[in-house]
Amino acid sequence: MADWTDCLNFGISVAKRAGEQKEVKLKSSPADLVTETDQRVEKILISAISTRYPQHRFIGEESVAAGERLQLTDSPTWIIDPIDGTVNFVHRFPFVAISIAFAVNKQTEFGIVYSCVEDKLFHAQRGRGAFLNGEPLHVSGQEDISRCVVVTEIGAERDDLALSTLTSNIFRLLKLPVHGVRALGTAAVDMCQVAMGGADAYYHIGMHCWDIAASAIIVREAGGVVTDTDGGWFDVMSRRVIAASSSAVANRIAQVIRPFPCRRDDEEPLQSGGQLTADRKCAGPLMKSDDTNKTH
Numbered sequence: 001m002a003d004w005t006d007c008l009n010f011g012i013s014v015a016k017r018a019g020e021q022k023e024v025k026l027k028s029s030p031a032d033l034v035t036e037t038d039q040r041v042e043k044i045l046i047s048a049i050s051t052r053y054p055q056h057r058f059i060g061e062e063s064v065a066a067g068e069r070l071q072l073t074d075s076p077t078w079i080i081d082p083i084d085g086t087v088n089f090v091h092r093f094p095f096v097a098i099s100i101a102f103a104v105n106k107q108t109e110f111g112i113v114y115s116c117v118e119d120k121l122f123h124a125q126r127g128r129g130a131f132l133n134g135e136p137l138h139v140s141g142q143e144d145i146s147r148c149v150v151v152t153e154i155g156a157e158r159d160d161l162a163l164s165t166l167t168s169n170i171f172r173l174l175k176l177p178v179h180g181v182r183a184l185g186t187a188a189v190d191m192c193q194v195a196m197g198g199a200d201a202y203y204h205i206g207m208h209c210w211d212i213a214a215s216a217i218i219v220r221e222a223g224g225v226v227t228d229t230d231g232g233w234f235d236v237m238s239r240r241v242i243a244a245s246s247s248a249v250a251n252r253i254a255q256v257i258r259p260f261p262c263r264r265d266d267e268e269p270l271q272s273g274g275q276l277t278a279d280r281k282c283a284g285p286l287m288k289s290d291d292t293n294k295t296h
């Protein structure tokens with residue numbers, strides 16, 4: 001088995017360096033400001049990594065937003081979210097992370113999540129455990145859904161189907177009941193909460209590979225379970241994820257939540273007026289036929 005520890009250590013050092021980027025240029029609007037910062041951090045990361053590993057490929061949120069093709073091949077690939085929690089960043093809500101995963105042959109070899117404001121560095125390497133600031137991490141191991149804190153995200157979709165599915169899923173979980181439902185505004189940190197036992201599960205439909213790839217391996221290496229939202233095999237390009245403290249909890253959440261139609265990350269972007277757009281919003285068939293069997 002190839003040893004990617006050198007890449008992991010380099011990834012950790014660039015993530016910490018990029019997280020020190022404190023200076024924020026004031027621009028005309030919060031959207032401009034944050035776009036510039038996101039792009040700047042992604043450039044810092046990609047330029048440092050590609051100088052050291054010129055053969056490696058990248059999937060970066062901002063590069064994809066700028067029109068780059070999103071394609072996960074067998075080549076060593078860094079999957080980067082330069083700022084996970086952009087809305088938090090704008091509002092100074094204190095959960096903002098740099099998320100970096102590294103995949104070879106489409107398998108994630110390691111993941112790094114640097115929660116910059118908290119100065120918490122999560123990392124995991126396949127088969128070698130998960131760590132927070134160097135200390136081993138473990139999920140809670142909770143198996144009883146009625147004793148769980150469950151994390152999810154509100155996401156960016158605002159159409160009626162997205163919002164009604166989202167709210168009814170939270171409703172169903174609260175009625176089970178669970179102990180609580182939380183949303184921190186960054187999927188990467190949400191999932192790391194599961195890895196460290198602060199929460200017992202996370203689920204969402206609609207996040208992108210750069211939001212969840214790194215934290216998925218961190219949860220697994222912390223002893224947790226990562227599945228599709230139907231309880232099946234997790235595919236990092238599918239935008240559907242449950243991360244849980246145990247299979248029992250993952251399966252229970254899969255039974256309860258209703259699916260939400262989403263374009264895969266590796267699907268060709270939608271055509272708009274004859275031009276490719278970077279739009280990867282949820283779209284497609286409505287509920288799957290087995291939805292009616294879901295628990296209410």
Ligand SMILES: O=P(O)(O)O[C@H]1[C@H](O)[C@@H](O)[C@H](O)[C@@H](O)[C@@H]1O
Binds near residue numbers: 061083186187
């Ligand atoms: O800040 P981002 O990298 O854009 O990721 C966000 C996502 O956009 C937002 O919709 C979610 O609610 C957050 O949890 C993501 O991490």
Ligand SMILES: [Mg+2]
Binds near residue numbers: 084085210211
């Ligand atoms: Mg993100």
Ligand SMILES: [Mg+2]
Binds near residue numbers: 083084085086
């Ligand atoms: Mg981002």
